[in-house]
Amino acid sequence: MKKVAILTFHRALNYGAKYQAYALLTAVNKYSDGYVLDYRCEQIEQFFYKTSGLKSRIKKMVKWMLFPTYMGDLKKRENRFREFDRFYKLSRKYTARNIEQADSEYDLFFTGSDQVWNPILSGNDVNYFLPFCEKEKRNSYAASLGKARLDDFNKETIKQLLMDFKNITVREKSMVNEIKRVVPQVNPVPVCDPVFLLEANEWKNNLNLEEQTKKQKYIFIYIVAPETNAVKKAKKIAEKNGWGIKYIDKGRKKQKEIEAVNDAGPIEFLNLMLNAELVITTSFHALALSLIFHKPVQYELSKERVNANSRLIDLATSVNMMKYEITEINDDIYDDYNWKEIDSKIGDMRSASIELLNKMIDD
Missing domain, CATH: 3.40.50 (Rossmann fold)
Known part of the structure; x- marks a missing residue:
């Protein structure tokens, strides 16, 4: 071998x-x-x-003094x-x-x-x-x-x-x-x-991911490019359905409608995604893993001049799910994901x- x-x-x-x-x-x-x-x-x-x-170390010390909870979360995330x-x-x-x-x-x-x-x-x-x-x-x-x-x-x-x-x-x-x-x-x-x-069961079993039976209903948000409509759309959907919102790496700024999750490592990230009602993202890997796990997902493309949209577009096109791109702010939730077709195309x-x-x- x-x-x-x-x-x-x-x-x-x-x-x-x-x-x-x-x-x-x-x-x-x-x-x-x-x-x-x-x-x-x-x-x-x-x-x-x-x-x-010295300047960088002092800056970090000041952040710990001003934002101890946030900095503690980031340290836990790194660990x-x-x-x-x-x-x-x-x-x-x-x-x-x-x-x-x-x-x-x-x-x-x-x-x-x-x-x-x-x-x-x-x-x-x-x-x-x-x-x-x-x-x-x-x-x-x-x-x-x-x-x-x-x-x-x-x-x-x-x-x-x-x-x-x-x-x-x-x-x-x-x-x-x-x-x-x-x-x-x-x-x-x-x-x-x-x-x-890897297929969904390989991810779940190899990494000991946890699917909860009794759970809080929430929208999982992960944004890697400047968003314009994604979070606003999530708020509308959450308000209409009485769901919470968990936002990965939201930062220090607090919003009462959103639970900022700043301490999630790779396992915690997948568990949060796996147990969400809906995933909203600008990330290729969040979109990809949502499809693997059969999680309803909507994605937004970057509006930046230099961007990585081609990956998202290629993936969405290859599995015939372009309609799930976020282009406007509304409370639409799609329930017509053709998982059989998506699985077939990913399988190929x-x-x-x-x-x-x-x-x-x-x-």
Whole structure:
């Protein structure tokens, strides 16, 4: 059995980053001995974990003095993110100084999923293109540039790095054209996001999620892009039906109609989603997991000029649920989700991607 390493943003304090890393590792482990490389990208570590400089430390101390409950919730949230690492099979720790040692320790490498090729997020860390290992070991699974473009790198460097891959699969269909524009010689293939590689029961059973029988009825809100109508619509629906509202990462500002949940780790997030009456979101992964769990969901696209709407649009289009986009403020609740059709379309995506993943491991 091959020993396989996955290089991704597993240490980011971000729900989607945690879920995609866990799902890809779980899928890989069905066909190999898989590990998440415990790679410490300097940019990721600096952004999520380090408070550098006297000014930053003083600012943090002042926040603790002014907002002790809120800051305590954020600390609890960070601890819960760290605890989620127990669901990974982690390698020993690597940094940019010793990552080349991994080449002799693994038979195959995957970079992805997530925005591993976004130079802004990685600090232009080219190790996410796997230059430290032999060329025949280099593969990507659902790698993404996010909002970046290949022109943000040195063109000749990135061209050579991409040409040295054995297999390239990408997360967004738009990336196929972006890569071929710069490197016509390669043939990238779009695959589904790793969260779709697992079925609902795998998520529920493997992570010990809790479905409640007697529960408070509420709307689950998760917003990652500036919203214009989503929260207002949630309030209208909640008022009409006598439901509560639980808003993930609402922040310090309090609203009497909304329960701010600032301390949820990855498990708490999924439990809140699983037991909600309705999910309202601007997040791709919240939309994706809602579909997997058969949770009624409505989504809003970002109004920003530079955005990640293509992922939401591609997903909604692929499962024929564009009508659930939030475009106006009303109290409509849809009860006509065609879960059989949605499951069938997700199943087709899953089967094709798993077949390709298995082939890359076996080759």
